Amino acid sequence: MNCQGLKKIVSESSKDLFTMPLPEELTRHVNGCPACAEYVRSLRELTGFLDRMEERSAPDDLWAGVVAKINEMEADRAGAEAISLRRKVAKRWLPLPGFLKPVPAWAAAAVLLVVVGGGVYLGRSCSPQPEAEPYGYYDQHVILSVQDPLADRAAAGLMISENQARTGEKK
Amino acid sequence: MILLLMGAVTHLWAAPPGGSASDLVRAAIRKEGRIDLSGTSETVLFTPQGQVKAQTRVFWSSQGMIRTEYLTGPAAGRVLVTRPLDAWEYRPGEKKVYLTLFGAVADLEKDWEMIAANHAFEDQGTERIAGRETRIVAIGSKHPGRPSRKLWIEPQKGVILKSEFRDASNALASATAFTSIDFNGKANPDLFSPPSGIPVVSTEGGQQPVSVEELAKLVGFPLVYPRSLPEGFRFQGVYPYRCRRGAYSAQLRYTDGLTSFSVFERWRVCPKCGNEVEPGFPWRRGKRKVAPESCELLAGPADKTVKVDKDKLSFVVVGDLAREELSRVAEGLK
Numbered sequence: 001m002n003c004q005g006l007k008k009i010v011s012e013s014s015k016d017l018f019t020m021p022l023p024e025e026l027t028r029h030v031n032g033c034p035a036c037a038e039y040v041r042s043l044r045e046l047t048g049f050l051d052r053m054e055e056r057s058a059p060d061d062l063w064a065g066v067v068a069k070i071n072e073m074e075a076d077r078a079g080a081e082a083i084s085l086r087r088k089v090a091k092r093w094l095p096l097p098g099f100l101k102p103v104p105a106w107a108a109a110a111v112l113l114v115v116v117g118g119g120v121y122l123g124r125s126c127s128p129q130p131e132a133e134p135y136g137y138y139d140q141h142v143i144l145s146v147q148d149p150l151a152d153r154a155a156a157g158l159m160i161s162e163n164q165a166r167t168g169e170k171k
Numbered sequence: 172m173i174l175l176l177m178g179a180v181t182h183l184w185a186a187p188p189g190g191s192a193s194d195l196v197r198a199a200i201r202k203e204g205r206i207d208l209s210g211t212s213e214t215v216l217f218t219p220q221g222q223v224k225a226q227t228r229v230f231w232s233s234q235g236m237i238r239t240e241y242l243t244g245p246a247a248g249r250v251l252v253t254r255p256l257d258a259w260e261y262r263p264g265e266k267k268v269y270l271t272l273f274g275a276v277a278d279l280e281k282d283w284e285m286i287a288a289n290h291a292f293e294d295q296g297t298e299r300i301a302g303r304e305t306r307i308v309a310i311g312s313k314h315p316g317r318p319s320r321k322l323w324i325e326p327q328k329g330v331i332l333k334s335e336f337r338d339a340s341n342a343l344a345s346a347t348a349f350t351s352i353d354f355n356g357k358a359n360p361d362l363f364s365p366p367s368g369i370p371v372v373s374t375e376g377g378q379q380p381v382s383v384e385e386l387a388k389l390v391g392f393p394l395v396y397p398r399s400l401p402e403g404f405r406f407q408g409v410y411p412y413r414c415r416r417g418a419y420s421a422q423l424r425y426t427d428g429l430t431s432f433s434v435f436e437r438w439r440v441c442p443k444c445g446n447e448v449e450p451g452f453p454w455r456r457g458k459r460k461v462a463p464e465s466c467e468l469l470a471g472p473a474d475k476t477v478k479v480d481k482d483k484l485s486f487v488v489v490g491d492l493a494r495e496e497l498s499r500v501a502e503g504l505k
Contacts, residue, residue, distance in 0.1 A: 003385075030445070034289075035421070044214055045187055047437035048196055062454065077505075078311075079374075090234075110189055123390060133334050133415055134269045134372060135269065135271075135374050135414065135415060136373060136469065136471055137420075137422075137433070137435045137471065137487050137489050138358050138467065138471025138472065138475065138476055138489050139471070140422065140433070140435075141372060141422075141424075141431075141489040141490065143258055143260070143271045144271060144273070144410065144422075144424060146251070146253045146258050147253065147258070147273045147277060148204040148426065148429065148431055149200045149203065149277070149279070149282050149283075149286065149428070149429060150196075150199070150200060150203070150320065150322070150331070150334070150429055150493070152214070152334050152345055153237055153239055153251060154212060154214040154225070154227050154229070154239050154241075154347045155216060155336065155345035155346075156213050156247060156251070157239055157241060157246055157260065158214055158216050158241070158245070158246050158345075159345075160222060160246075160260070161241075161244075161245050161249060162216060162218065162223050162246075162473060163244055163472070165245050166220075168486040170242055
């Protein structure tokens with residue numbers, strides 16, 4: 001088993017490869033090859049991270065795009081010319097150390113998931129907080145009082161505004 | 172006979188325009204928002220923190236509508252419109268209109284009976300306001316320790332050009348006076364409708380005014396009434412109130428004709444607070460807790476708000492009565 005062989009097996013395996021002990025042949029190589037050991041360790045970390053994440057439904061068109069990209073890459077991989085292309089694309093997208101290339105298909109999908117998940121998180125965190133109460137009990141009493149005979153309506157509106165300003169200051 | 176005729180002529184000659192003080196007030200109540208006029212006015216609130224002032228532009232419509240546009244002060248840009256069946260308030264900062272339903276058109280004759288029964292009217296001379304001669308009428312309650320007011324009424328039109336309101340401790344609480352007024356012309360009817368394209372939010376949660384039984388169903392418990400009312404007060408009606416979290420309260424309103432107070436009733440443990448999901452990743456998410464004492468609904472001047480809890484219910488009494496009277500109402504809730 002050499003480095004290229006290990007990466008080939010890994011890239012064509014499911015992520016389950018990293019949730020159980022490595023096959024003996026791979027273990028032997030990893031034990032003697034620091035670069036591949038680092039490669040496997042990185043993927044294990046990523047796998048663990050993914051397992052801790054809650055499943056989220058992705059936008060309807062996301063997976064169609066991912067599958068199309070994977071199919072395209074798989075087709076390309078059939079030829080030597082495609083390998084060269086993948087390296088170029090990989091360099092353009094992410095200048096990672098050589099031992100991390102080629103990126104397994106499911107890992108690419110995982111990165112996408114992280115991006116989508118992060119977006120969702122940020123979207124939720126940055127979404128506006130619930131608005132202030134339009135009328136508290138005092139304001140509600142005052143606004144209903146404008147129907148009373150001889151009510152000072154201008155003063156009523158000012159009272160509500162002033163009370164809300166004071167409530168806002170207290171917060 | 173000649174003497175009698177002379178006496179009658181003398182009396183007519185001496186009778187002030189607009190009749191007695193109570194006649195003048197009664198006419199002013201009938202004219203409120205029922206003639207066409209426009210003008211500018213100034214309002215001052217006297218608060219423990221100091222004076223709060225605002226200049227406003229005012230439009231009345233003979234259809235029973237009044238529009239107040241706040242030009243300066245903390246409410247600048249806001250618009251408050253009262254109509255026979257509702258009031259709406261536009262807030263430019265939120266770009267929203269808040270609508271409050273009254274439930275029924277005011278019955279002026281019935282109102283007047285109660286006002287006359289509970290209040291005394293006193294002529295206090297004349298004064299020119301906004302270039303017009305007015306008669307000053309002081310209205311005090313027949314029951315001690317109640318709010319009072321003074322009105323400057325233009326007797327020909329029956330319009331109040333200035334008013335002062337004193338709280339239960341006789342301290343000046345607010346004053347509003349026209350600085351200019353124009354009885355000619357008619358305001359554009361569109362001014363009395365909410366601006367188009369602006370969301371309208373109802374504090375009734377979309378509920379039309381309801382009966383006592385319907386409101387009890389809405390809040391989930393039978394309404395509780397004060398054991399006794401301050402002298403001269405009567406039950407005026409019930410209103411549903413929904414906070415922004417979706418919890419309903421019942422509002423019971425009482426009036427002596429001019430002064431009113433409300434009793435708000437709700438569950439002591441809010442069925443909605445504590446059920447909001449915090450934003451963030453699933454493992455960090457939790458329920459947003461809202462401490463009962465930090466509920467925004469309770470915000471208001473301390474001397475006008477009394478809160479009591481009884482069993483599973485919570486009551487808040489709000490009004491312009493003396494705090495002792497509000498407390499008695501709160502303690503008397505069965």
